[in-house]
Amino acid sequence: MKLFFKTKPKSTAAGLLTEFFGETQSWRETNDVLEPLVKLVRLIRPLKNKKQQTVDLQEIISFLKENYSCRKQLSIYLKEILKDRKFNKILSDAAILQDVDFIFEVKKRIFAKLLPYQPQKDTLEYVLNQVFYLANDGVWIDRIPLSQLEELYDLLKFKSIYESKLPNSVLSELLIAQHLIIQRISGRAMETDVIKMVPEFDDLESPFSAFEKELFLIEDRIINSAKHYITSDDLSYAQLLILKKQCEGFVEKAFHNSSKYGISLRVNQHLLKIRQQLERLTFLISLLVVDSEKDKRNNGIILALRLIKYNCYKNNVRKFVAESTQLLSYEITQHTAKTGEHYITESRKEYFKMFQGALGGGFIVGILCIVKVLLSKAETSFFGHAFLYSMNYAFGFIAIYLLGFTLATKQPAMTASALIKALEEGALQKGIGTAKYKAFAVFFARVFRSQFIAFVGNVVMAFPVSLLGIWLIDYFLNYNIAATKWETLLVDLSPIHSLAIFHAAIAGVFLFLSGIISGSVANRDKHNQVCFRIAEHPFLKRNFGKNKTLQLAKLYEKKWAGIISNFWFGIFMGSTASIGLFLGLNLDVRHITFGSGNLALALYGANYEVSNWMLFWGIFGIGLIGLVNFMVSFSLSLGLAFRSRAISLFELRFVTVSIWNHFKSKPLSFFFPTEKKANESQLEELKNS
Known part of the structure; x- marks a missing residue:
C-alpha cells in the first residue's frame, strides 16, 4: 500500500x-x-x-x-x-x-x-x-x-x-532622536556618582554641555536651510567632532579611574549608557552629512x-550582561591577582614558608573536622544544622586567614588572575618562541609548585590533628564520636561509592565565588572610600587618637575583603548539604583538606578495621577531590580573567607549548624550587615587563 x-x-x-x-x-x-x-x-x-x-x-x-x-x-x-x-x-x-x-x-x-x-x-x-x-x-x-x-x-x-522637514518626516524623526539622546546624556553625566569618577574635569566646563549647544546650532541651520544637510568640510561639523571626542574622553577617563577609585555596578551602568548613547549620536550625526547625490x-x-x-x-541579554560585567570583572580580578601574588613562591625560603602556612591551615581544618562531627549530633532542624556547620566553617576559615595560614584550594582562584595579569602586561606579545614565553613557563612552574606544596601541607597536618583530637576525646571522655558515623565519612570520599567528584566540583564553584566576593568587596570599599572615611571619622579620632584610627583604617583595607570572603565561603560549605536535604537533592561539598581529616576520623571510628579496598578508594578519593577542587576553581577564574581583559584564547596555544616544553626539560621545577639564579633573573624581567 x-x-x-x-x-x-x-x-x-x-x-x-x-x-x-x-x-x-x-x-x-x-x-x-x-x-x-x-x-x-x-x-x-x-x-x-x-x-x-x-x-x-x-x-x-x-x-x-x-x-x-x-x-x-x-x-x-x-x-x-x-x-x-x-x-x-x-x-x-x-x-x-x-x-x-x-x-x-x-x-x-x-x-x-x-x-x-x-x-x-x-x-x-x-x-x-x-x-x-x-x-x-x-x-x-x-x-x-x-x-x-x-x-x-x-x-x-x-x-x-532630506526632502522634507515636516513633522513625522524622516529628517524630523532623526532630529527628535538626537535631541532626546543629547539631553539624556547631559543630565546623566551630571550625576554625582559619575562626576566623582573624573575629578580632572571639576574645574572645566562640561564637554557634554558644549557638545549639546553646538549640535543644536547645526540642527537649526539644517532645518532653516533649503538643502537640509551639511557637508563634511563644514567648520561647525569639525568643531562638533572635536567636542564629541572630548565627551568620549570623559567616559574613558571615568572607566580608567575605576582602578583608582573603584566602581559600583550602578555607576558602571551610567557610564555604559552614556557610551552607548554617544555611539548612537555618532551614527545619527553622520546621516546629516552629504557630499554627493550618491550619499x-x-x-x-x-x-x-x-x-x-x-x-x-x-x-539581547547576552551582549548586555557581557558589556555590563566586563569592567567589574576586571576590577575584581585585579584584586585577586594582587592577592594571588602572595600565593606564588620563588625561592626555597618562600617555598618552605608556604609549607609551614599550609601546615597551620591543616591544623585548624583538623579541629574543624572534629567540631563538625560533634555538631552533627545536635538535635535540631535542617536550618539549625546549616547554621551550626556554617559558623564552624566560617570562623575556622577566618582564623586561617587572620593567622596567615594557607588553605590550599583557595589559591587557584587567586593565582589564575595573577597568571592572566602577566599575559595582559605583555609577557606574550613579543613573538613566538622568544625568551618571554620561556620566562612565563618558569612563572607557571612557580605557581604549580606553590599549589602542590600547599596541598601537601594541608593534607599532612589535617590527618594527624583529627586523629589526635578524636583519640583525646575518647581517652578523657570514653566516647568515640565517629563510632556511628565512620562508614558515612569513608563512603563520602570514594568516587565510585558516592558523588564525591560532583560534590568536589560544587566546592570548586564555591572557591571561585569566594574569590569573586573578595574582589567585589574590595572594589566596593574603594569606590565608597571606606578606608578614608574611617581614618577621618571625628568620633574615632577623638576617642582613639589619629594614629590608632589610621591603623584601624589600614587594617580594615587590608583584611576586611578577605574576612567577608572567608565568611561566605564558610556559609556555602556549611549550608549546602542541609539545603540538599530540604530540597530532596543529593547536594554536598567535598574538600581535599577536610577529606584528609575525615579519613582519620573514619579510621578511628571503625577501630582501624577497614577493608583494603575501602581504604584505597578513600585515599584515592582525597587526591581526586583535590584535583577537581583545583580544576573547577582555577578554570572558572581563568575564564573570568580572560574575559575581563578581552584576551584571545588563541594565546593559550603558545602558552601551553612553552609550559609543556619546560616540563619536559625540568619536571622537578613543577614540584620543588630547582631554578638557578639565571632563571630568577628571567622571572624578574617578566615581572618588570
Missing part, C-alpha cells in the same frame, strides 16, 4: 510578487496590510544563518525590472505602509541600556523575549516587530550586497530622507538597515 502526500509547492519571489502586486492587486484587499511584506521577507530570510553567506536579491530585482506594473504597485505599497510612521524611539532607545538597575534590566529583557512588547500600530517599531521578528534578522540583512540595495532603491523610486541614497539605505538591526537587538 502506497501513501501519497500532497506537498505545497515552494513559493517563489516572482509568484509572491505577482500574487499580491500583479493585475489583481490583492494587497489592497488583505485583512492584514503587513501580510505581503511578512511573506516576502520570510522568502528572502536564509533557513540557516551561516557565516559569509551572501543573501542574493537578484531574482527579485530581475523580476521587477521586467514587470513595470508589479514594480509600481510594490512601490506604492511600501510607501503606503511606511508613510508618517514614527521611529525616533527606535533610534533613541532600542539596543541602548534603559535602566541602570542591572537585575531589573535583565529581567525586563528576558520577559520581552518571551512576550515581546508591542508598540502602537502607527509606529515603525510595530512594523519591524511584525516583519523582522527573529533575533538573527539583524545578521542576514547585512549580507545583502549594497549594490543590490541601491538598485532596489532606484527601482522603487524612494525619496531622499543621499546611501544614507537612506544605511538608516533603514540600522533601524532593523537596532530593533532586533533591543532585547
Whole structure:
C-alpha cells in the first residue's frame, strides 16, 4: 500500500510578487496590510544563518525590472505602509541600556523575549516587530550586497530622507532622536556618582554641555536651510567632532579611574549608557552629512538597515550582561591577582614558608573536622544544622586567614588572575618562541609548585590533628564520636561509592565565588572610600587618637575583603548539604583538606578495621577531590580573567607549548624550587615587563 502526500509547492519571489502586486492587486484587499511584506521577507530570510553567506536579491530585482506594473504597485505599497510612521524611539532607545538597575534590566529583557512588547500600530517599531521578528534578522540583512540595495532603491523610486522637514518626516524623526539622546546624556553625566569618577574635569566646563549647544546650532541651520544637510568640510561639523571626542574622553577617563577609585555596578551602568548613547549620536550625526547625490541614497539605505538591526537587538541579554560585567570583572580580578601574588613562591625560603602556612591551615581544618562531627549530633532542624556547620566553617576559615595560614584550594582562584595579569602586561606579545614565553613557563612552574606544596601541607597536618583530637576525646571522655558515623565519612570520599567528584566540583564553584566576593568587596570599599572615611571619622579620632584610627583604617583595607570572603565561603560549605536535604537533592561539598581529616576520623571510628579496598578508594578519593577542587576553581577564574581583559584564547596555544616544553626539560621545577639564579633573573624581567 502506497501513501501519497500532497506537498505545497515552494513559493517563489516572482509568484509572491505577482500574487499580491500583479493585475489583481490583492494587497489592497488583505485583512492584514503587513501580510505581503511578512511573506516576502520570510522568502528572502536564509533557513540557516551561516557565516559569509551572501543573501542574493537578484531574482527579485530581475523580476521587477521586467514587470513595470508589479514594480509600481510594490512601490506604492511600501510607501503606503511606511508613510508618517514614527521611529525616533527606535533610534533613541532600542539596543541602548534603559535602566541602570542591572537585575531589573535583565529581567525586563528576558520577559520581552518571551512576550515581546508591542508598540502602537502607527509606529515603525510595530512594523519591524511584525516583519523582522527573529533575533538573527539583524545578521542576514547585512549580507545583502549594497549594490543590490541601491538598485532596489532606484527601482522603487524612494525619496531622499532630506526632502522634507515636516513633522513625522524622516529628517524630523532623526532630529527628535538626537535631541532626546543629547539631553539624556547631559543630565546623566551630571550625576554625582559619575562626576566623582573624573575629578580632572571639576574645574572645566562640561564637554557634554558644549557638545549639546553646538549640535543644536547645526540642527537649526539644517532645518532653516533649503538643502537640509551639511557637508563634511563644514567648520561647525569639525568643531562638533572635536567636542564629541572630548565627551568620549570623559567616559574613558571615568572607566580608567575605576582602578583608582573603584566602581559600583550602578555607576558602571551610567557610564555604559552614556557610551552607548554617544555611539548612537555618532551614527545619527553622520546621516546629516552629504557630499554627493550618491550619499543621499546611501544614507537612506544605511538608516533603514540600522533601524532593523537596532530593533532586533533591543532585547539581547547576552551582549548586555557581557558589556555590563566586563569592567567589574576586571576590577575584581585585579584584586585577586594582587592577592594571588602572595600565593606564588620563588625561592626555597618562600617555598618552605608556604609549607609551614599550609601546615597551620591543616591544623585548624583538623579541629574543624572534629567540631563538625560533634555538631552533627545536635538535635535540631535542617536550618539549625546549616547554621551550626556554617559558623564552624566560617570562623575556622577566618582564623586561617587572620593567622596567615594557607588553605590550599583557595589559591587557584587567586593565582589564575595573577597568571592572566602577566599575559595582559605583555609577557606574550613579543613573538613566538622568544625568551618571554620561556620566562612565563618558569612563572607557571612557580605557581604549580606553590599549589602542590600547599596541598601537601594541608593534607599532612589535617590527618594527624583529627586523629589526635578524636583519640583525646575518647581517652578523657570514653566516647568515640565517629563510632556511628565512620562508614558515612569513608563512603563520602570514594568516587565510585558516592558523588564525591560532583560534590568536589560544587566546592570548586564555591572557591571561585569566594574569590569573586573578595574582589567585589574590595572594589566596593574603594569606590565608597571606606578606608578614608574611617581614618577621618571625628568620633574615632577623638576617642582613639589619629594614629590608632589610621591603623584601624589600614587594617580594615587590608583584611576586611578577605574576612567577608572567608565568611561566605564558610556559609556555602556549611549550608549546602542541609539545603540538599530540604530540597530532596543529593547536594554536598567535598574538600581535599577536610577529606584528609575525615579519613582519620573514619579510621578511628571503625577501630582501624577497614577493608583494603575501602581504604584505597578513600585515599584515592582525597587526591581526586583535590584535583577537581583545583580544576573547577582555577578554570572558572581563568575564564573570568580572560574575559575581563578581552584576551584571545588563541594565546593559550603558545602558552601551553612553552609550559609543556619546560616540563619536559625540568619536571622537578613543577614540584620543588630547582631554578638557578639565571632563571630568577628571567622571572624578574617578566615581572618588570
